Amino acid sequence: MSRLKRAFRKTLVEFFKKTSLNGFGLLYFIRRRPYQRIFWFLFIATGISGATFVVCTTLLQFLARPTVTSLSEASFESVESLPFPALSICSANKLSRQRLEAFAEQLALTNGKSRADWLKQLQLLAGYFYPLAVSATAAAELQAALAALWPLDVRRQLLHFSPSCESLLLSCHVDGVASNCSELFRLTPSLEGSCCVLQRTDRISNALRLRLNASHADDFHMPRPGFSSAFSLHLPGWLGRATLAPGEASALHLRPLHLKADPQLRDYPLTQRGCHFPEEAEHLVQCLPQCRLRSTVAACNCAPFVYDLSSADGQLENVSYCNLAHTACLQSVEGKQS
Numbered sequence: 377m378s379r380l381k382r383a384f385r386k387t388l389v390e391f392f393k394k395t396s397l398n399g400f401g402l403l404y405f406i407r408r409r410p411y412q413r414i415f416w417f418l419f420i421a422t423g424i425s426g427a428t429f430v431v432c433t434t435l436l437q438f439l440a441r442p443t444v445t446s447l448s449e450a451s452f453e454s455v456e457s458l459p460f461p462a463l464s465i466c467s468a469n470k471l472s473r474q475r476l477e478a479f480a481e482q483l484a485l486t487n488g489k490s491r492a493d494w495l496k497q498l499q500l501l502a503g504y505f506y507p508l509a510v511s512a513t514a515a516a517e518l519q520a521a522l523a524a525l526w527p528l529d530v531r532r533q534l535l536h537f538s539p540s541c542e543s544l545l546l547s548c549h550v551d552g553v554a555s556n557c558s559e560l561f562r563l564t565p566s567l568e569g570s571c572c573v574l575q576r577t578d579r580i581s582n583a584l585r586l587r588l589n590a591s592h593a594d595d596f597h598m599p600r601p602g603f604s605s606a607f608s609l610h611l612p613g614w615l616g617r618a619t620l621a622p623g624e625a626s627a628l629h630l631r632p633l634h635l636k637a638d639p640q641l642r643d644y645p646l647t648q649r650g651c652h653f654p655e656e657a658e659h660l661v662q663c664l665p666q667c668r669l670r671s672t673v674a675a676c677n678c679a680p681f682v683y684d685l686s687s688a689d690g691q692l693e694n695v696s697y698c699n700l701a702h703t704a705c706l707q708s709v710e711g712k713q714s
């Protein structure tokens with residue numbers, strides 16, 4: 377037995393002498409200085425127990441919430457199961473010259489100013505799209521001058537003054553078959569102006585071909601900040617937008633990428649998984665526009681025309697649309713948000 381003990385001891389000493397592990401060698405070389413030896417022993421023991429603790433907790437964490445990677449190839453045999461994205465097409469021309477001329481005519485009849493004067497004044501309607509592009513006092517003066525001729529339903533009025541989708545879209549081909557553009561697209565107010573937004577996405581299984589009207593005959597020039605192009609196309613879920621100049625053709629090839637999360641992930645708290653399932657994120661998609669709406673309502677007590685108040689509920693019930701008299705307030709809100 378004692379031989380075995382001696383052999384063990386010898387081996388241990390040999391190990392501490394030769395080992396390349398940091399610190400262990402010291403236990404052998406300073407064996408004549410007991411205090412130092414005790415210090416180094418404790419030092420190393422603390423290190424080892426710390427490392428063991430970290431390894432064990434990581435291991436337990438992994439066993440409790442394993443990392444699952446599963447790759448499978450989803451097949452899209454039925455293209456119908458994949459909805460065509462809601463495409464919006466916006467003309468750089470936000471308001472129709474023809475319609476504004478008619479409005480200016482109507483204004484001239486009720487008031488001393490000439491039609492041309494009114495038309496020039498109406499350029500301040502740019503304040504609805506870019507509050508920062510117009511003078512707040514001039515815009516408020518126009519609002520006062522329009523008075524009763526400017527309806528409370530600003531949204532409907534601006535929609536009426538927008539170039540129609542019928543004049544913007546010359547032809548629409550769905551999967552190679554000519555279709556009625558008016559049935560496919562609907563004019564929808566947005567900060568980009570009124571855009572034609574694709575409605576019947578379920579009918580398109582393969583390709584959508586559009587021919588746009590590049591005529592400038594109906595353009596109404598308004599002050600606007602920065603660069604603007606003839607048309608812009610935007611697809612939700614794609615953070616880019618394509619812009620198109622007259623005479624240009626553009627083909628956008630859409631390749632669907634379907635990401636499907638393992639249902640096991642639902643057991644993980646949100647903070648750990650760092651991503652949402654689609655139904656968990658619905659409110660998040662709406663979050664930024666809602667936040668802008670709320671801050672505008674709080675500051676100016678009115679809602680920008682791009683929000684549909686008729687579908688709003690609760691607190692927004694009695695809120696009306698902002699008009700040009702609110703330009704100064706909208707400018708300060710815009711200044712804070714950008």
Ligand SMILES: *[C@@H]1O[C@H](CO)[C@@H](O)[C@H](O)[C@H]1NC(C)=O
Nearest residue numbers: 542554555556557558559560
């Ligand atoms: C397209 O549809 C609209 C409304 O649905 C209709 O008024 C129009 O006549 C149609 N145009 C053609 C060319 O069929």
Ligand SMILES: *[C@@H]1O[C@H](CO)[C@@H](O)[C@H](O)[C@H]1NC(C)=O
Nearest residue numbers: 542543546589591592593594
């Ligand atoms: C193209 O747009 C112009 C200006 O809006 C309009 O006068 C014209 O009728 C449109 N062309 C077609 C074919 O709709």
Ligand SMILES: *[C@@H]1O[C@H](CO)[C@@H](O)[C@H](O)[C@H]1NC(C)=O
Nearest residue numbers: 688689690691692693694695
């Ligand atoms: C809206 O106005 C009506 C009548 O003025 C009032 O009875 C109602 O409480 C108001 N609603 C809200 C949410 O303020």
